[in-house]
Amino acid sequence: MKDIIKKTDYRSMGCIGRPDIYLKFECNQFANSFKARGIVNFLTYCDNLNGLVTFTTGNHGIAVALIAQKLQIPAVVVTTDKINSHKRTILEHSGALIRQIASNNLEEGITIAKRIACEFNYTFVPLYDDNNLLNGYSEIGNEICKDFKKDVTVFFPIGSGSLLYANARMIKSINPNNTVVGVEPMLYRRIDTIKLSTNPSSSLADSLSIDRIPKSNLEFTKYTDSILAIDEDEILESIKIINRNFNLVAEGSGAITLAAALKSGQNNSIKVAVITGKNCV
Numbered sequence: 001m002k003d004i005i006k007k008t009d010y011r012s013m014g015c016i017g018r019p020d021i022y023l024k025f026e027c028n029q030f031a032n033s034f035k036a037r038g039i040v041n042f043l044t045y046c047d048n049l050n051g052l053v054t055f056t057t058g059n060h061g062i063a064v065a066l067i068a069q070k071l072q073i074p075a076v077v078v079t080t081d082k083i084n085s086h087k088r089t090i091l092e093h094s095g096a097l098i099r100q101i102a103s104n105n106l107e108e109g110i111t112i113a114k115r116i117a118c119e120f121n122y123t124f125v126p127l128y129d130d131n132n133l134l135n136g137y138s139e140i141g142n143e144i145c146k147d148f149k150k151d152v153t154v155f156f157p158i159g160s161g162s163l164l165y166a167n168a169r170m171i172k173s174i175n176p177n178n179t180v181v182g183v184e185p186m187l188y189r190r191i192d193t194i195k196l197s198t199n200p201s202s203s204l205a206d207s208l209s210i211d212r213i214p215k216s217n218l219e220f221t222k223y224t225d226s227i228l229a230i231d232e233d234e235i236l237e238s239i240k241i242i243n244r245n246f247n248l249v250a251e252g253s254g255a256i257t258l259a260a261a262l263k264s265g266q267n268n269s270i271k272v273a274v275i276t277g278k279n280c281v
Contacts, residue, residue: 001040001043001044001067001070001071002040002041002044004030004036004040004067004070005029005030005036005037005040005136005139006029006030007143008024008025008026008028008029008140008143009024009025009028010022010023010024010025010147010272011023011025011245011246013245013258013261015245016241016245018261018262018266020266020267020268020269020270020271021258021261021262021271021272021273022270022271022272022273023242023246023258023272023273023274023275024140024143024144024272024273024274024275025248025275026140026254026274026275026276026277027248027250027251027254027275027276027277027278028278030063030066030067031059031062031063031066031067032059032062032277032278033059033062033063033276033277033278034137034140034163034274034276034277035059035060035062035063036063036066036067037136037137037139037140038132038133038134038135038136038137038162038166039060039063039064039067039125039133039136040067040136041132041133041135041136041139042125042126042130042132042133042136043067043123043125044132045132046123048121048123049071049073049123050073050074050120050121050122050123051068051073051074051075051076051120051121051122051123052064052065052067052068052073052074052075052076052122052123052125053075053076053077053078053113053114053116053117053120053122053123053124053125054075054076054077054078054113054124054125054126054127055077055078055079055106055109055110055112055113055127056077056078056079056083056127057079057080057082057083057104057207057209057210058083058084058087058207059087059207059276059277060125060127061077061079061083061087061091061096062087062090062091062094064077064096064125065077065090065091065094065095065096066094068094068096069094069095069096074096074097074122075094075095075096075097076096076097076099076113076116076117076120076122077091077096077097077098077099078099078100078101078109078112078113078116079091079098079099079100079101079109080100080101080102080103080104080109081100081104082104082206082209084206086279099112099116104211105211106127106160106210106211106212106214110126110127127160127162128160128161128162128214128216128217129214129216129217133162134162134165134166135166137162137163137166137167138166138167138169138170140163140167140274141154141166141167141168141170141171141174142170142174144171144272145170145171145174145175145178148270148272150269150270151175151177151178151179151269151270152171152175152178152179152269152270152271152272153178153179153180153181153261153264153269153270153271153272154167154171154178154179154180154181154271154272154274155181155183155228155257155258155260155261155271155272155273155274156168156180156181156182156183156257156274156276157182157183157184157205157208157253157254157256157257157274157276158182158183158184158190158191158208158213158227159207159208159210159253160210160213160214160217161213161214161217161218161220162217163274163276164180164182164217164220164224165216165217165219165220165223167180167274168180168182168220168223168224169219169220169223171223172223179225179226180223180224180225181224181225181226181227181228181260182220182224182226182227182228183227183228183229183230183256183257183259183260184205184208184227184228184229184230184256185203185204185205185208185209185229185230185231185232185235185252185256186203186229186230186231186232187202187203187231187232188203188205188208188209189229190212190213191213191227203232203235203252204232204235204236204239204252205230205235205251205252205253205255205256206252206253207251207252207253207277208253208256228260228263230256230259230260230263234259234262234263235252235255235256235259236252237259238250238255238256238258238259238262239252239255241255241258242255242258242275248278249278249279250275250277250278250279251276251277251278251279253276253277254274254275254276254277254278255275257273257274257275257276258273258275260273261273
């Protein structure tokens with residue numbers, strides 16, 4: 001199963017006069033997002049995979065469904081009305097059973113998914129707070145540190161916080177002089193030092209609008225140097241830049257890291273923006 005995960009490539013932004021910025025295309029990972037890295041690593045340590053169940057409002061569920069399809073086992077995806085129509089269509093085409101619930105509460109959705117997993121003797125695939133899941137995600141940071149030997153600044157989007165937590169911890173353990181920046185949309189800003197808010201979001205980076213960052217993931221504050229909030233015009237411009245130069249339609253939640261990198265001053269230091277997902281038909 002691990003053979004479906006690949007080392008993702010980079011693209012230089014020298015094409016727009018920013019050779020100090022590189023994009024790491026995690027959007028070219030299996031299922032078109034970074035999510036497969038963690039899920040595959042998690043499943044490697046599981047026995048008796050009769051089926052998979054998870055809770056999601058986007059890419060996590062798509063990755064679970066497509067991995068189940070590849071393993072030729074059933075999948076049940078619990079979701080809410082926050083999932084956009086494009087991602088719901090992908091889930092439907094995957095053959096997964098979709099269970100939509102009225103609540104948008106993270107814990108309630110997870111509780112329902114775990115109950116279904118128990119009823120059907122399927123494996124529940126977590127979204128956070130699992131070391132095997134986080135270790136799979138952290139390979140992104142490990143690859144970046146191996147590929148760029150000097151000090152590097154890396155930008156990660158903040159959804160549930162799992163991606164940032166796993167990678168910030170990894171990157172700082174390899175080289176404490178590396179800089180890690182978390183990025184979130186201005187319309188759904190939940191972190192101001194450690195102050196959280198849960199304002200409704202209609203951001204282009206809608207897949208980052210998890211209603212609450214789980215307490216365990218707030219550990220990323222120990223390893224993250226700064227948090228940047230990006231406005232909608234900056235997200236849209238970054239989507240356009242990626243499309244124009246690389247013929248790829250990045251999700252707003254992925255392109256947001258390029259917007260953050262572009263706000264940094266141009267110098268000789270290497271900056272890597274992790275593009276976490278893309279839109280595919």
